[in-house]
Amino acid sequence: KAGVTQTPRYLIKTRGQQVTLSCSPISGHRSVSWYQQTPGQGLQFLFEYFSETQRNKGNFPGRFSGRQFSNSRSEMNVSTLELGDSALYLCASSPTGSGGHQETQYFGPGTRLLVL
Amino acid sequence: QKEVEQDPGPLSVPEGAIVSLNCTYSNSAFQYFMWYRQYSRKGPELLMYTYSSGNKEDGRFTAQVDKSSKYISLFIRDSQPSDSATYLCAMNPNFGNEKLTFGTGTRLTIIP
Numbered sequence: 001k002a003g004v005t006q007t008p009r010y011l012i013k014t015r016g017q018q019v020t021l022s023c024s025p026i027s028g029h030r031s032v033s034w035y036q037q038t039p040g041q042g043l044q045f046l047f048e049y050f051s052e053t054q055r056n057k058g059n060f061p062g063r064f065s066g067r068q069f070s071n072s073r074s075e076m077n078v079s080t081l082e083l084g085d086s087a088l089y090l091c092a093s094s095p096t097g098s099g100g101h102q103e104t105q106y107f108g109p110g111t112r113l114l115v116l
Numbered sequence: 117q118k119e120v121e122q123d124p125g126p127l128s129v130p131e132g133a134i135v136s137l138n139c140t141y142s143n144s145a146f147q148y149f150m151w152y153r154q155y156s157r158k159g160p161e162l163l164m165y166t167y168s169s170g171n172k173e174d175g176r177f178t179a180q181v182d183k184s185s186k187y188i189s190l191f192i193r194d195s196q197p198s199d200s201a202t203y204l205c206a207m208n209p210n211f212g213n214e215k216l217t218f219g220t221g222t223r224l225t226i227i228p
Binding site for chain 2: 035039040041048056058090092105109110
């Protein structure tokens with residue numbers, strides 16, 4: 001079974017631009033979560049989608065948004081990029097996100113975003 | 117103050133040594149505790165998952181949770197060069213494992 005895939009793997013943008021990142025979960029997984037990873041803050045939860053609905057949200061500004069499609073693929077968008085948005089953006093999928101060890105989150109390799 | 121504190125290291129130990137990795141936390145609502153391993157240029161992968169206080173062993177790995185001290189540990193016995201990675205603790209107050217709160221990670225190097 002194929003793992004979680006994320007595209008693109010690397011991205012360079014300039015301040016003020018917007019960016020869209022894509023995540024394809026493991027086949028059959030319906031919950032997709034997004035995280036931002038930086039050296040100083042570590043992994044921080046952005047949001048979680050299940051059945052095309054945002055079910056949980058972290059403490060990030062409205063410039064960060066996402067969506068999920070009927071095939072469970074998810075995209076996240078960051079508008080008006082700032083230098084501090086440079087990070088590794090990780091996507092994780094699980095069957096339903098309802099918990100327990102059986103609901104292990106599987107992470108993708110991430111998209112590394114550099115904002116200049 | 118962060119909800120979860122983890123020494124970033126780096127930590128270097130010789131092959132075969134016992135490694136101890138630790139996290140402290142401030143939110144007493146956390147009940148589910150996890151350790152993830154992240155190799156360079158890869159996403160994190162789940163190593164251990166424990167609920168509430170106590171110990172859990174899986175091969176060379178042992179996870180300990182002390183809720184009274186708000187302190188969790190991961191021990192690696194007979195460490196191998198392949199254990200070289202960044203280790204992240206994560207925790208959650210609810211049964212669902214979405215919306216995890218992570219430590220910043222400890223970079224571990226096992227020296228052959």
